[in-house]
Amino acid sequence: MSPSPPRRIARRRAPADRAAGESATLPGFEIAGVGEESDAFINTASWAKVAVLFPLPLPEPFDYRAPLEWGLKLGDHVVAPLGSRSVHGVVWSVDENNASAGNLKSIESFASAAPLPDESRRFIDWSAKYVVTPPGNVLRMVLRSTEALSPSRTFAVYAPSDAPCDVVTPARARVLHEALREAGTAAELARRAAVSQSVVKGLIEMGALTRHDRPEDAPFDPPDLARPGNALSPAQHAAAEMLKEAVREDAFAAVLLDGVTGSGKTEVYLEAVAEALARDPSAQVLVLLPEIALTQAVLARFEERFGARPVEWHSAITQKARRRAWREVNEGRARLVAGARSALFLPFRNLRLIVVDEEHDGSYKQEDGVAYQARDLAVARAKFGGCAVVLASATPSLETLVNAQAGRYRHVKLSARHGVAVLPDVVLVDLKVDPPEKGSWISPKLIAATAEALARGEQALLYMNRRGYAPLTLCRACGHRMQSPDTQSWLVEHKYTGRLVCHLTGFSMPKPRTCPNCLAPDPFVAIGPGVERVEEEARTLFPQARIEIFSSDTAKGGDQVRAIVERMAAGEIDILIGTQIVAKGHNFPLLTVVGVLDADLGLKGGDLRAGERTYQLLSQVAGRAGRADRPGRAFVQTYAPEHEAMIALAAHDRDGFLAAEAGAREAMGMPPYGRLAAVVISGPDEASANRMAHEMAEAAPSADGVDVWGPAPAPLTVIRGQHRRRFLVRADRGVDLSAFMAAWRARVKVTGSVRVQIDVDPYSFL
Ligand code: ADP
Numbered sequence: 001m002s003p004s005p006p007r008r009i010a011r012r013r014a015p016a017d018r019a020a021g022e023s024a025t026l027p028g029f030e031i032a033g034v035g036e037e038s039d040a041f042i043n044t045a046s047w048a049k050v051a052v053l054f055p056l057p058l059p060e061p062f063d064y065r066a067p068l069e070w071g072l073k074l075g076d077h078v079v080a081p082l083g084s085r086s087v088h089g090v091v092w093s094v095d096e097n098n099a100s101a102g103n104l105k106s107i108e109s110f111a112s113a114a115p116l117p118d119e120s121r122r123f124i125d126w127s128a129k130y131v132v133t134p135p136g137n138v139l140r141m142v143l144r145s146t147e148a149l150s151p152s153r154t155f156a157v158y159a160p161s162d163a164p165c166d167v168v169t170p171a172r173a174r175v176l177h178e179a180l181r182e183a184g185t186a187a188e189l190a191r192r193a194a195v196s197q198s199v200v201k202g203l204i205e206m207g208a209l210t211r212h213d214r215p216e217d218a219p220f221d222p223p224d225l226a227r228p229g230n231a232l233s234p235a236q237h238a239a240a241e242m243l244k245e246a247v248r249e250d251a252f253a254a255v256l257l258d259g260v261t262g263s264g265k266t267e268v269y270l271e272a273v274a275e276a277l278a279r280d281p282s283a284q285v286l287v288l289l290p291e292i293a294l295t296q297a298v299l300a301r302f303e304e305r306f307g308a309r310p311v312e313w314h315s316a317i318t319q320k321a322r323r324r325a326w327r328e329v330n331e332g333r334a335r336l337v338a339g340a341r342s343a344l345f346l347p348f349r350n351l352r353l354i355v356v357d358e359e360h361d362g363s364y365k366q367e368d369g370v371a372y373q374a375r376d377l378a379v380a381r382a383k384f385g386g387c388a389v390v391l392a393s394a395t396p397s398l399e400t401l402v403n404a405q406a407g408r409y410r411h412v413k414l415s416a417r418h419g420v421a422v423l424p425d426v427v428l429v430d431l432k433v434d435p436p437e438k439g440s441w442i443s444p445k446l447i448a449a450t451a452e453a454l455a456r457g458e459q460a461l462l463y464m465n466r467r468g469y470a471p472l473t474l475c476r477a478c479g480h481r482m483q484s485p486d487t488q489s490w491l492v493e494h495k496y497t498g499r500l501v502c503h504l505t506g507f508s509m510p511k512p513r514t515c516p517n518c519l520a521p522d523p524f525v526a527i528g529p530g531v532e533r534v535e536e537e538a539r540t541l542f543p544q545a546r547i548e549i550f551s552s553d554t555a556k557g558g559d560q561v562r563a564i565v566e567r568m569a570a571g572e573i574d575i576l577i578g579t580q581i582v583a584k585g586h587n588f589p590l591l592t593v594v595g596v597l598d599a600d601l602g603l604k605g606g607d608l609r610a611g612e613r614t615y616q617l618l619s620q621v622a623g624r625a626g627r628a629d630r631p632g633r634a635f636v637q638t639y640a641p642e643h644e645a646m647i648a649l650a651a652h653d654r655d656g657f658l659a660a661e662a663g664a665r666e667a668m669g670m671p672p673y674g675r676l677a678a679v680v681i682s683g684p685d686e687a688s689a690n691r692m693a694h695e696m697a698e699a700a701p702s703a704d705g706v707d708v709w710g711p712a713p714a715p716l717t718v719i720r721g722q723h724r725r726r727f728l729v730r731a732d733r734g735v736d737l738s739a740f741m742a743a744w745r746a747r748v749k750v751t752g753s754v755r756v757q758i759d760v761d762p763y764s765f766l
Helices: 099-103 118-131 135-142 170-181 186-193 197-205 234-248 265-279 296-306 319-330 341-345 374-385 398-405 444-455 531-541 558-569 610-622 644-650 654-668 686-699 737-747
Strands: 008-010 029-032 047-053 062-067 077-082 085-095 109-111 154-160 209-215 253-259 284-288 311-313 336-339 351-357 388-393 410-414 425-430 459-463 472-475 492-494 499-501 508-510 524-527 547-550 575-578 591-596 633-638 674-683 706-719 722-732 755-760
Touching: 047 077, 047 099, 047 135, 062 077, 062 099, 118 135, 118 374, 118 737, 118 755, 135 341, 154 170, 154 186, 154 197, 170 186, 170 197, 170 209, 186 197, 197 209, 234 253, 234 265, 234 388, 234 410, 253 265, 253 374, 253 398, 265 284, 265 296, 265 351, 265 388, 284 341, 284 374, 296 336, 296 558, 311 319, 336 341, 341 374, 351 374, 374 388, 398 410, 398 654, 425 444, 425 644, 444 459, 444 591, 444 633, 531 547, 531 575, 547 558, 591 610, 610 633, 610 644, 610 654, 633 644, 644 654, 674 686, 674 706, 674 737, 686 706, 686 722, 686 737, 722 737, 737 755
Parallel strands: 253 388, 253 410, 284 336, 284 351, 311 336, 351 388, 425 633, 459 575, 459 591, 547 575, 591 633
Antiparallel strands: 008 029, 029 109, 047 062, 047 085, 077 085, 077 109, 154 209, 472 524, 492 499, 499 508, 674 722, 674 755, 706 722
16 A cells, blocks of 8 residues: 555744744644554655754754655754654755664654755854864754744735725725825724724725735845946956956855955955856855944945845844844845854855955854854855855954965955045054053043044044943952952943943942942042043043943944944044944044054953954054045054054054064964864862863873863853863864864763863963
8 A cells, every 4th residue: 555645734833932943833844644643654664764963962963764755855854852852953864775764763744944955064064073062053053043944924915906995085095095105004004094994994894905915024125236336446346356256266265355444345345246146146145244233334335235235144133034034045035144153054055155354353253152263164164165255354364364375265455545545644652651641541642633633623533442430449448359259350340330340241230338348438449441431531631522432331232333333424423432342344534533542451361362463453443544535643552562563553564463473373383373272161169170170181182283281270260150170272283173172072971060161263261
């Protein structure tokens, strides 16, 4: 007897807030003839053995059986029993000739949505190995909106029908007029026509308005490829041609687009985007932007170029926007996606170009959960997709530059600013020679330059990379320092809110009236500056000026950021005082003076990239000055004017700085000439953390070209009650460090509440 065709019963919709993989009642899945009742119909000889990867930290995919006639394919979305639950997973392998499959548990249902593309699956496997995490953890980052697997729900809109309307009252006429202009829901039409909903209902009942079903998740407007871009300068044109050439090759190619701030890198890569989209009607393009929620201005330029907003993907979008974006990418309809690092894990069907803008930016490194560096994974993703990846920056990371110098990446340079804008003069202010007055932070030179700029109707930007009022609050009676209970780091005073805040964990408390140590009343002195304190000083110096603070405390989210940026661009702010949020690609035509109040802040802390990061950040900040037709000056206040980062900054000698930095790294065998990985062990008490650290030290494999350093107490020894120990592993370039770390990890059994986190290519050493 041939098996009867599987029955298909649509399942109920899952609650929207359920995490990926946690329920069988996921939308989009259909029961396909399994369970006690239907099993009888299925010929048991015709099972396929199917391995399913779940979005969970399991070591590998699990095997199930599925009727052959389901025709399950690699990448299909299925629901299968796991313990007592039914969990969403993805088909990772299919064996159609497996005699023992009949003994396995059955897959429960499958979705009719498009399967996860082959290159996404290979990318998941590869990146899981690379970052030393179970592949299910990477799949979890891919399946960010399983709701999107079901067809979009629809809602009713109404448009005028051909049927005549019997009684035309003025109210009805207004509704019909509005509906003719644009169909809308009953409520919308009533609102637009300023009538009650009963008027609209009446028109629906008499057939004068007819119902149309509109999908809740409408497709995005496609980019208009007929729109011309800006006319490019000859240098920009040449650079754009090289990027377009890489796109046309339809094969993996990595290109460093290396141009000073304001040279038109965005203009140039937009041409490569246009090329990729125009030459293949199903091509998809991904542009990664650092902290995209904060860089809305770039999105506006995309919209201007293509007449449609790119599809946005970052942590601040709503659940609904996430579902819509995921669905449209998965169906291959979303053509241009602009996103934060996590967009790299979207299920693109035909990715033809990836752009990583500001490729040196620290926000591409994810440290919580699965630790990964999105820039590096973007290059790997492009390899799997056989497409081009463009890394754009004015201050490329040493990693990328070394790859370009070694010929692994192509190197496209733009050395002049667009139009008449020139690079700002950088003046090093030696704080030992030219200090500000006691208790102030702005040096006399910077005060004078700011005053002159304001007198000319221009603007100044004062950069201090520390939020709040003062980084240390000290009892003047007993010397007690207010510390965070979780991390033992200093609490930062925030004057506007009257609170003391831990910038690491977010812990905060009202500023006490008495010292908790010696009970002296009103005893506290503020030590050191934050932006709020700089603002206080600027108001005293320039009482007439319009002054604003720009930090993540004053600009929470995209709208507030946009508002401040727009006010600054429109000349409604005279002095902007900001943290590193100001360093990100804004164009302020009237800005001619930039003051970096404490350039040494980033050099402290002794991590590998401190010098490089300081150089990048300071040159980005300095690059904000003189963007348009007015020359700018940047004043960099430092106690270390002899530091090579400072000298290079003043001389605009990026390559000289990087060459010195590269020499030092090469001598130490550090990245990019060697490789690093970190292990952080955290436990609820010192004893458990030490025990695990000891066990790991004992288990460390020995391998040629690998040094294991540690365990040592992590610089942040306690975070949220967790005691932390660290290992640092350095390996020669040729060593497969990921494999070494995986082998090491497999040798120890982690039990109880202790955690072991591996970070390949660590950026933070805390
Ligand atoms: P970068 O990304 O290298 O910092 P942008 O692409 O942001 O440079 O360009 C800097 C400024 O110059 C922007 O305001 C941009 O609109 C303008 N610009 C650059 N190239 C052109 C061009 N070819 N035509 C018109 N404006 C341009």
